[in-house]
Amino acid sequence: MRKFIIGNWKMQLSDRDSVALAEAVVRGWAERQSDPSSAQVVICPSHLVLAEVHDIVHGTGIGLGGQDAFWEDKGAFTGEISPATLAELGAKYCIVGHSERRQHLGETDDMVNKKVVALLRRDLYPIVCVGETAEERDSGRRDSVLVTQIRAALKATALSEEQRIIVAYEPRWAIGTGRAADPNDAAEAHQLIRDELIELYGVEKTERQCAVIYGGSVTSENLGSFLGHSIIEGALVGGASLDAKEFLMMADIASRT
Ligand code: PGA
Numbered sequence: 001m002r003k004f005i006i007g008n009w010k011m012q013l014s015d016r017d018s019v020a021l022a023e024a025v026v027r028g029w030a031e032r033q034s035d036p037s038s039a040q041v042v043i044c045p046s047h048l049v050l051a052e053v054h055d056i057v058h059g060t061g062i063g064l065g066g067q068d069a070f071w072e073d074k075g076a077f078t079g080e081i082s083p084a085t086l087a088e089l090g091a092k093y094c095i096v097g098h099s100e101r102r103q104h105l106g107e108t109d110d111m112v113n114k115k116v117v118a119l120l121r122r123d124l125y126p127i128v129c130v131g132e133t134a135e136e137r138d139s140g141r142r143d144s145v146l147v148t149q150i151r152a153a154l155k156a157t158a159l160s161e162e163q164r165i166i167v168a169y170e171p172r173w174a175i176g177t178g179r180a181a182d183p184n185d186a187a188e189a190h191q192l193i194r195d196e197l198i199e200l201y202g203v204e205k206t207e208r209q210c211a212v213i214y215g216g217s218v219t220s221e222n223l224g225s226f227l228g229h230s231i232i233e234g235a236l237v238g239g240a241s242l243d244a245k246e247f248l249m250m251a252d253i254a255s256r257t
Contacts, residue, residue, distance in 0.1 A: 004234030007241030024244035039254035054090030065093030071114035109152030134173035174216025
């Protein structure tokens with residue numbers, strides 16, 4: 001499977017800067033990439049610029065994702081955005097359960113599960129974030145936390161042929177801290193997640209329709225050491241995705257791996 005390089009722009013950019021960054025990524029990708037099918041690049045801008053960024057990336061092979069979605073397609077849910085609208089705006093991917101949402105907005109495993117189910121219903125590809133806190137890790141609970149989060153997030157999902165799920169292993173203490181996980185340690189967590197996916201969907205569907213990627217202080221400097229483990233199938237990148245040159249460098253590394 002192609003390696004994923006997914007940029008999560010969070011709430012970091014103005015509309016104008018988002019458009020400029022999308023244009024720079026598209027320009028650079030078209031210039032540098034000899035084989036555009038060798039890595040799957042995805043960008044997740046703010047919902048407010050999705051339509052505009054869609055026009056920029058359309059037809060380039062670069063995928064577009066939302067940063068969150070609600071679990072209903074329509075209704076009295078002030079401030080929310082539905083999977084149906086995301087699809088209409090041209091998104092194919094959507095991040096769910098990011099630790100910043102779990103931490104600041106009280107997002108629970110149950111909510112994450114409802115979102116995953118709703119996204120799959122629209123054939124959008126959920127990027128499901130899981131990961132332990134520093135305290136959970138220090139008390140030896142990394143594995144049990146990951147298993148609980150995965151099982152809860154993917155409860156009552158059966159992947160039909162056109163559906164895909166990406167799980168991002170993002171240890172909370174590594175996000176935005178400049179302190180990335182040790183790649184061997186991350187690979188071990190990926191194995192655990194993959195085993196859970198196999199348990200849920202079987203080997204074949206896991207191979208074909210699921211990917212497990214790493215997130216947390218990824219840069220062009222350390223990406224190679226993560227992708228050196230074949231079980232790490234890409235990266236979810238925050239801070240380092242805001243610089244087109246740096247982001248494209250990561251896409252290049254993923255293309256060669
Ligand atoms: P970071 O963010 O790369 O800035 O650590 C990753 C993420 O939040 O997905």
